[in-house]
Amino acid sequence: MDIAALRSANPDHWMKAAAIRALTLDAIAAANSGHSGMPMGMADVATVLFEKHLKFDAKNPLWPDRDRFILSAGHGSMLIYALLHLTGYEQVTLDEIKNFRQMGAKTAGHPENFLLDGVEVTTGPLGQGISTAVGFAMAEEMQRAQYGKKIVDHHTYVIAGDGCLMEGISQEALGLAGRHELSKLIVFWDNNNITIDGTVELSDRTNQVQRFKASGWHVQEIDGHNPAEIDAAIIAAKKAGKPSMIACKTHIALGSSAQDTSKGHGALTDPKLIADTKALYGWTAGPFEVPAEIKAQWEAIGARGAADRTDWEARFASISERKQAEFDRVYAGDAPKKLSATIKALKKQISDEAPKVATRKSSEMVLEVINPVMSETVGGSADLTGSNNTKTGDLGVFDPENREGRYVYWGIREHGMAAAMNGMALHGGLRPYGGTFMCFTDYARPAMRLAALSKIPTVFVMTHDSIGLGEDGPTHQPVEHLAISRATPNTYVFRPCDTVETAEAWEIALTAKETPSVLSLTRQSLPTLRTEHKVKNLTAQGAYVLADAEGKRQVILLATGSEVEIAMAARDKLQAEGIGTRVVSMPCWELFAAQDEAYRKRVLPGGAVRVAVEAATRFGWDQWLCGERGKYAKAGFVGMDSFGASAPADQLYEKFGITAENVAATAKGLL
């Protein structure tokens, strides 16, 4: 590149962008790690976006009607940290820049939304940013429909790299955005032709322009170092009436000796390279120094949105108090006051009527009463609506003709659904839930992990949660997926045994503010076991005594979900033989583990034989069987130790020995 020509063509622009590049070089050199090339390559695009288009107010980073900026290529984190610092976000001090990637710094290796305002999404796992952004754009459409354009009217901007576009999830995102004509979603593709292993052609020759067009996107191709072209492209993208992709031809590690190479993708730390590059930039300030004049220009950019924000606040004050209160409530993530009473009423009704239904149907019954009182819920399914029971009568279907619709037909896109749901929740004002078969947790895993890591209370409705799925066979029967979600920090895994526990689980899931929930629900019908109404949410304790021993307590049966019924039947058998047997229902291990020792001891006292029954692998169960005052020699497990099989569900339970008879026999064998 002819850097001199770039400099002279747009000197003011150049120096602002150079500030990003210089800070990037300095911070990565100090950390001795990071990715220099991407911020150096995309500094021009980011500068024009922030200077001329992005609606934000650095002093009020959480202003609800701000434009969202999502760095999908999260390894280029110094780009966003430099932007936030330069424009005057208070959290991103110069010390934070100097401490890039160091212990305790908010400037983590990859941008983390829970550390910094201005970081809308935790990115780094490639493809997540662009896919999460789809949820942001959908949320904006929904809320604009709900609150009106004067309250909600903003764009979602994304910078994505080649890696983001190679990850399969990006295709799911493209399809969703195209289908729903998300015209306020604008993606900049950092088209630098370099990946870690070499040039992109080494592994991919996809014509991205053609690919995006195939999914209904507006596409432009520009020189990503030409500010006028960048500006014009953004203006055109805003008018396109479709989601828009701007292919920005850039040079990774611009101006350095590593430009246009894989080396430039990584950490450029060589002092001579840094000095030479800065000299070429015309950047004479010392390390971490930004000349006052340039900093002032950037701060002016950071303040540019203040007036807009003030105007917005006036407009907000002009809407009805009821609407204001509702808006504030949903953005705070607070449940409506009515929720608790609604759940209690349903619990009472269910305990009285004692229906025998699958917990996926229980979940639908709960949603039928919740959705009308929570305007913020958004339901959906990855093409299993009738099986996941996620759609209730009042929601309406979201599409370009009905932006108020609160139900999304996600298509066969578990991963894209999970990421977009995260985006809706992160956008604020919505509580998304979405369903698939539990086995396909696998497809959604990267986004489910990000929900847990990023503290997003997304709800994953995972039905057909065991061999109880039956004939579809082992490809569709989860055996390890409870363990997968339970092993993940900051995740509630609910496996309710009946409609009452399902209602309690939903109440917790929909009031959680920083924890995602996985609801593990059956295909097959289950009896109501909680026939005695309790106002208290027993599921919130994680585990509790569902039926206590009559006579001397010799056995404790631990079970979840569909196997609680089996444990109860086993208890009947054991009690009939005079063996005092307690049944502990354990709908949520994580919440039980969080109880104090005294409660846990009351539920799981020492001494008795313990047998757990769950139609899944034993993996993890020893915590409750041998741990918590349990004993190895007195512990048994009835469940799966292999993948399942294809046959009717009741026959599978027999085949794999998950029966009351076997539970009782296992307990007796340990006495």
Next chain:
Amino acid sequence: MDIAALRSANPDHWMKAAAIRALTLDAIAAANSGHSGMPMGMADVATVLFEKHLKFDAKNPLWPDRDRFILSAGHGSMLIYALLHLTGYEQVTLDEIKNFRQMGAKTAGHPENFLLDGVEVTTGPLGQGISTAVGFAMAEEMQRAQYGKKIVDHHTYVIAGDGCLMEGISQEALGLAGRHELSKLIVFWDNNNITIDGTVELSDRTNQVQRFKASGWHVQEIDGHNPAEIDAAIIAAKKAGKPSMIACKTHIALGSSAQDTSKGHGALTDPKLIADTKALYGWTAGPFEVPAEIKAQWEAIGARGAADRTDWEARFASISERKQAEFDRVYAGDAPKKLSATIKALKKQISDEAPKVATRKSSEMVLEVINPVMSETVGGSADLTGSNNTKTGDLGVFDPENREGRYVYWGIREHGMAAAMNGMALHGGLRPYGGTFMCFTDYARPAMRLAALSKIPTVFVMTHDSIGLGEDGPTHQPVEHLAISRATPNTYVFRPCDTVETAEAWEIALTAKETPSVLSLTRQSLPTLRTEHKVKNLTAQGAYVLADAEGKRQVILLATGSEVEIAMAARDKLQAEGIGTRVVSMPCWELFAAQDEAYRKRVLPGGAVRVAVEAATRFGWDQWLCGERGKYAKAGFVGMDSFGASAPADQLYEKFGITAENVAATAKGLL
């Protein structure tokens, strides 16, 4: 559709295809579950493919040079079962068709490769078939280059549905096939415009023709019910010089009252619907009856390849005995005789030299000696070649110019890589391994699970396996991923502590015939702990005493991978205080669990305090801490109970307390 016109236009073809449709209706009615519409819609395409193109010999289903037929839309399993039955595959008797989806039947709900010859891939989880097929086509190219066209020269045919194309992994597959110009891969898209939730437009409006073209595919659009068009399209696809997609416009549940509806996607079991549909087809035979004449035509199709096969056998006999033996060996999945001695020699050298290297580097050292003696290995990485250390000097890079290359630059496509590796292994003759960061297990999960379920010995090289990854932070630091793979049946999870254990792990992984392996490898350097050479593969026992207690055994420290060094240092501290301490290295839980009780008891006797140390969550560890003669009150764990953080690795180990000091203190606190 005007069924009468279809019948009269091609009466012979029609009745052959009608046999598929009738068997589908009968089997699904008998099972009262399944998916009728897809086999009914794609019967014409399948009939033409099998009759005129597919190279196979029903009596010799494993003939290595057969064409591969992969039903990516696996829910339409009755299509493949009907085809296998009609053409005379011995395993698929009429009784099997009658027992569709029943206990013990080989005709499972979704096609399972380990139950039936002729089923090349276990399908059902959407998108897997088409992506696995990419590996088949790559394997064919590699082996054709290696053995010559007279020994290896076949096509890979795929039937994929809308669901397969909506799943993100399909884009990864498209990109790979396009990049590598896999001209012998031919995909039929069952373009029926119906998903479970409704019409495809409900969730997707992607122009698939344009999308495939964007990735370098040859694309044709045809009437999927017109045999002449189908035939012509296959002929053209074979000549295209590119991977080929044939968009087949079809009618789901053709000819039934549920045609072109979501209802038609599922199980059509209504007797009247079935009777009416068969009448329209002109199918007068009773349930499960195929008129002898039609069956004979199908059996002739099944025998059509016999002569080709005989010719192939003659050609095979004409190549050198050495090449024949090599071919037979790699197809049998047998390791070369040299492997064992090669591993032993390396182990001895390492024990003598005691290098301090990261186990990802250890892995490379092992591969450097293995790859030259195993012509069947194929290496690769999802754009982290230099980090995963998967490329050795001798491999050469696979691409259209070098089909003999044994290294694949997979691009940023962990999922597509995993599926394609499965395909290479299933094709036969190859042993693929591929790398990414362990955290991105998440992206590859659906294919990793299929490897375990389908008994495919794929090797997943997962480096940067803990907070030891350092500055990249929690998005890149696995904490739950060991548990995820350990919870999965039929999976070896190896976490070697040094180069010697790494070599042992590779030996097991590369001799396994039905079990995939996950190698959990460090970013950071580790000392050689196995400095005393043992001929025996100690890792094959899963766990073993690395250092025994001196004096009375009071403490047993259990550790894996990078934490074994920490356990050894803790042992030094404890022994210095006179506390007899054993260190047990546990590189593979699954293999240890498979040892007999006596061995397990020798390694983990009762009585002592047990502390496990692993830079991951405790989830699963209670099996060894409190189980296996352990005691809850005498068990401790040093590891992670949250996500990680961004900082240099050594500081993170301090921050999270994973230190020798803390291990020793934990043990002492339990004494």
